[in-house]
Amino acid sequence: MNMAVLERPVLGSARGAALTGVRAPRTGRLAVGVLDLIEWAFQREKVGLDFDEIERETGARPGIGMEYLMMQQAQLGCRVQGGGTSPRHHDADMVAASLACLPEIYGGRRMAVQIAELARVGERPDCLMEAEQRCAPLDWRGTKHGRFAVVEVCRVPGLRWPADQLGKRADGSWCPVGYSVTGREIAAARRRYLSWYGALLHLRHIFQAACHLTSFVVTEAMPPRTPWQRG
Template sequence: MIRGAAAQPVSTRSLIEWAFAREKAQLEFEDDVMRASGYGYVSSTAAIIQHEQLGCRIDGGGRSDPHPDADVVAAAVAALPEARGGHRMAVWVAELARAGRVPDCMVDARPVVRPVETHVNRWGEMAKTADAAALGSLGWPAQARRNRKGVVVQDAVLFCPVRITPTVDQIASARRAYLDWRGALMDLRDSFTAYGGLTAWRVTDELPPLRPWIRNTCITKLDIPLIESRNGV
């Protein structure tokens, strides 16, 4: 970026990545200056304005100063309101920007049913089974039958303990986190648009996709691997 050149259009994500990854801007939480009555920052816009009025720069130490716009971006990220995650979200946004990454929203994830334990015999990999009586009221007691000698014997009812991974809760949590991150970027975009304090960049309306996993939101069945039990079931 050439200082003094005409403002160039840029998305909010690209702007933040430029500021933190290329310009090496650093977060600085100035609680005594930019906090409002103990209830968090009034807004990203208010923090940017105060940052400019004070003429303060984020101290990187031992390196050339970042572009002034990078300082403005860092101040805006540090000033994310509590409704958008506050300091915790600011740190996460900056970390992702430095790495050039977005949150893992588990786009292609879906629950898979797998046996808790398996064993290998001459027929291949088999699922280990267990006695259903161990499940108590949720299981089944041993079943009586007569063997070939006419003697009544008790046969255990076997079941295959399974685990589901990833769980629906894990997928939902990852996607909520992605939406929180996107919401923070939307807040920053609106602040940059309303304030207009950037000199080298003009922030566009572009945001990361709202639901990049949309093709997978309707899960109609669980994936069940073809692993047999020792009884061939």
């Protein structure tokens, strides 16, 4: 049969919690998850990703040796300047620097931009969690007897039923159908989510082991790894 693909319905991104309520403490260090820290940096401190500036200030080529460079910076007591007219929090600058130097194996600059854009609005990648594959006719027609699928004469060579099997109807009619969302689309969306999750795992390690954060301690907390699996 002619399986033309229906347009997939727009599904909203899988939202995380509401916009972050995290604030840098006046004293001590606050325990936060890696995603909370990133959202704090981009929502409250309004940091941005300026790859040229990060490279100029740190001497680092994004994606290469960031762990070593940040440990060296911590030992020297220096930090990446955030730019702009008002200084941003030290920890927010460290988040931006770490993200800008995300290794290519974890998505590099493209993944860094995706993480930053999602963090600003408190969202997560759309993994099509509520998507359901539905097979439906491509078109419908209304009659006095109700709503029926539109049928047409099959003119595709090799797919038309043999004449001796058509019975009284010799036109070989069929109903073209399509799928609202394909398995390939769902699989691709979930691979993108897992790539985002893997990048967060790497950043969690960087914030825990290589960043000298002054106001936060990064915990093991992570978003769900496979939110589409229930139970």
